Amino acid sequence: MFLIKLSLKNLLRHKRRTLITAAIIAWAIFFYITFDSFLLGMNDMVFQNIINFEYGHVQVADTSYWENKDELPLENMIVNDQSMNQVLREVEGYKAHAPQLDFQVRLNDGVNETPVLGKGISPVETLEVLDYEDYIVEGEMFQPGEYKTVIGKRLSEVMNLELGEYVTLLTRTESDTFNTIDAEIGGIINTPNPNINQNVVLLPLDIVQDTLNVGNKVTHYIVRLDNQNFNPSIINNYDNGIKAVNSSLNVYTWRNLDEVSITQSKQAGNTFILLIILTIAAIGIVNIVILAALERMEEIGMMKALGLTEKEIIFTFVAESTGIGVIGGLLGCILGAISVFFFSNYGIDFTAFVDIDMSTFGVPIISEIYGVWNPMTFVYMFFFAVFGSMLASILPARWAAKKDPVQAIYKR
Numbered sequence: 001m002f003l004i005k006l007s008l009k010n011l012l013r014h015k016r017r018t019l020i021t022a023a024i025i026a027w028a029i030f031f032y033i034t035f036d037s038f039l040l041g042m043n044d045m046v047f048q049n050i051i052n053f054e055y056g057h058v059q060v061a062d063t064s065y066w067e068n069k070d071e072l073p074l075e076n077m078i079v080n081d082q083s084m085n086q087v088l089r090e091v092e093g094y095k096a097h098a099p100q101l102d103f104q105v106r107l108n109d110g111v112n113e114t115p116v117l118g119k120g121i122s123p124v125e126t127l128e129v130l131d132y133e134d135y136i137v138e139g140e141m142f143q144p145g146e147y148k149t150v151i152g153k154r155l156s157e158v159m160n161l162e163l164g165e166y167v168t169l170l171t172r173t174e175s176d177t178f179n180t181i182d183a184e185i186g187g188i189i190n191t192p193n194p195n196i197n198q199n200v201v202l203l204p205l206d207i208v209q210d211t212l213n214v215g216n217k218v219t220h221y222i223v224r225l226d227n228q229n230f231n232p233s234i235i236n237n238y239d240n241g242i243k244a245v246n247s248s249l250n251v252y253t254w255r256n257l258d259e260v261s262i263t264q265s266k267q268a269g270n271t272f273i274l275l276i277i278l279t280i281a282a283i284g285i286v287n288i289v290i291l292a293a294l295e296r297m298e299e300i301g302m303m304k305a306l307g308l309t310e311k312e313i314i315f316t317f318v319a320e321s322t323g324i325g326v327i328g329g330l331l332g333c334i335l336g337a338i339s340v341f342f343f344s345n346y347g348i349d350f351t352a353f354v355d356i357d358m359s360t361f362g363v364p365i366i367s368e369i370y371g372v373w374n375p376m377t378f379v380y381m382f383f384f385a386v387f388g389s390m391l392a393s394i395l396p397a398r399w400a401a402k403k404d405p406v407q408a409i410y411k412r
Contacts, residue, residue, distance in 0.1 A: 038371055100205075137190045154197040329382040
């Protein structure tokens with residue numbers, strides 16, 4: 001108890017050093033918590049944009065088609081019949097599903113031409129699965145059988161297209177012949193997902209099927225569930241039920257997507273960077289403890305002369321550093337909580353501040369980014385501060401404690 005009281009007195013006696021060291025720890029924790037909240041919020045928004053505007057929660061496709069889906073083949077497609085649609089509804093948490101036909105297309109306005117991704121959709125069903133309706137900023141969604149299209153706002157700006165204008169869509173059919181669709185721009189959409197805004201053209205499914213000569217086939221189905229964090233066992237049962245109807249089909253969740261894997265890999269890299277920052281903070285703690293030991297050599301010599309053992313001196317230094325860790329950890333967590341509170345409630349719009357389009361960095365977000373509360377980060381960071389400070393002080397404390405008391409008193 002005496003040694004603990006002595007350590008606490010040293011904390012109060014050397015207020016400046018205590019505050020400087022605690023501030024270093026607090027800054028590292030504050031930065032880590034804030035950046036971690038930002039990354040988790042960004043990842044969550046990426047996943048939501050992928051789910052809400054592109055993939056849904058689950059997709060059902062032919063295994064051979066899925067392996068080559070990025071090439072947009074018109075092979076290994078699915079016949080869109082009633083029996084298949086009935087099976088798709090038999091999953092726990094089912095809300096809606098929609099057929100979709102993805103195909104390669106070149107958009108031509110009579111002067112310029114650009115390659116885009118064509119999506120043949122059934123408007124009523126698709127609007128129940130994907131959140132397109134609320135983001136149509138001009139015009140409206142087409143109806144089945146209408147020679148109309150909905151394009152992204154960014155694409156309309158690049159091609160200088162306006163509502164009501166006609167465009168020609170050049171594509172290849174299933175028999176590898178060219179065919180075209182002349183369609184009126186019936187709507188312009190502006191979602192938080194830049195891929196939809198600049199690379200996608202939506203068309204009625206029946207018009208696309210006729211143009212591509214594929215009959216009643218689709219490339220895949222998109223399924224919406226009531227929760228994105230569904231149990232894997234549910235998907236396994238769903239997969240078995242679908243295979244009973246068509247053995248070549250498979251169920252793919254949003255977690256199977258390449259975009260999700262890439263985002264998670266980036267998260268691992270970002271975590272590594274944060275750990276480097278924490279390591280730098282730990283090095284700072286070691287340096288300050290060494291300086292403190294050098295400043296207090298006379299004091300250490302007196303402690304040894306009065307009969308304190310090396311272990312007791314080491315304990316005093318370690319207890320003092322641990323106290324600094326507690327102060328720095330609490331301060332860092334409080335500052336981090338304030339930061340996350342504002343970040344999660346008000347978000348950050350990088351475009352408004354510095355005119356940065358996050359989509360240019362491969363991040364499918366063009367709206368504000370909000371932070372996410374992660375209570376375990378606060379717990380981990382507090383214990384990092386306490387135990388990091390304690391461990392960082394052991395070696396410098398041992399070095400100081402081994403000094404000869406006479407040499408220490410006279411600083412030799």
